[in-house]
Amino acid sequence: MTAKIIDGKAFAARVRAEVAGHVARLKADHGITPGLAVVLVGEDPASEVYVRSKGKSTVEAGMNSYEHKLDAATSEADLLALIGKLNADPAVHGILVQLPLPKHLDSDLVINAIDPAKDVDGFHISNVGLLGTGQKSMVPCTPLGCLMMLRDHHGSLAGMDAVVVGRSNIVGKPMAQLLLGDSCTVTIAHSRTKDLGEVCRRADILVAAVGRPEMIPGDWVKPGATVIDVGINRIERGGKTVLVGDVDFAGAAKVAGAITPVPGGVGPMTIACLLANTLTACCRANGLPEPEGLTA
């Protein structure tokens, strides 16, 4: 079998266009422009690329983008003061603090200082709790993007066996919650899982969020399964730096029913969902009905 390639880039373009349409209507009918503030502490080159591309997409969707670049040595008090200001600013509907933060900053403390209604990453403990109890929340962008692609491909996910490899707070755990919410039978695997290959081979839906280049070989994939590769790994190959996922794409594509590529899969969907979450936060803040199909 040769897998269908799930085109995250094209899907993301559709989501962004839909968001832009809603933004135009918000402006015309209500005079409101959604605003997203992105906070970057320190000078990680990969993060800077990512923050720039977020800013560009935000503006292209018709929203306001506010970038705050802080020195790597910024104190916790200064960062918390900035978050306080953004929380109080009515022009800012979404706040994203780029992770990881420099080691001297307590990321839990910082994330939990964000107004949950503006927490477009969905990392605040109250959003985590709302998601876990099936209540309306802000849903983390990467897992939300994965869910949208899965629903688009399968329609209903009910009863499917899903395996999520990785248990981070930003990808693995919220991904598992969303799959459970769609009535999958969910297994969460991690670095202490025994017989990971055996576990993966049970999956109708296999989500890899590990951060290890091409660690999942084709023979861990059940024939016909849907593979969602969240990994973003930069490696040297043939004297060039290339981007690869956590899955051996060539091997897995021979067995899977459908697979997301890297680049052009989950990454672009993450950014599209960030814009969608900012729009949703703006609608909620203004007591307006939220657009359908852009949340979980």
Ligand SMILES: NC(=O)C1=CN([C@@H]2O[C@H](COP(=O)(O)OP(=O)(O)OC[C@H]3O[C@@H](n4cnc5c(N)ncnc54)[C@H](OP(=O)(O)O)[C@@H]3O)[C@@H](O)[C@H]2O)C=CC1
């Ligand atoms: N496309 C996108 O939009 C995004 C992509 N990413 C990418 O996704 C990947 C994962 O990110 P993130 O969740 O933040 O990473 P973390 O490093 O926070 O978590 C990695 C997880 O993988 C598990 N793991 C590590 N090694 C193994 C192994 N050998 N076998 C099984 N499990 C293992 C860890 O287990 P344990 O808990 O036991 O240590 C951990 O739960 C990265 O490549 C990152 O760049 C991240 C965010 C967004």
Ligand SMILES: Nc1nc(=O)c2c([nH]1)NC[C@@H]1CN(c3ccc(C(=O)N[C@@H](CCC(=O)O)C(=O)O)cc3)C=[N+]21
């Ligand atoms: N608070 C916070 N929220 C995040 O959502 C967050 C974060 N911090 N820190 C870093 C990770 C990583 N992440 C990516 C998003 C998009 C691409 C993306 O668009 N990737 C393109 C390729 C881009 C390239 O070429 O480098 C693709 O896969 O096609 C990648 C990675 C979000 N993260």
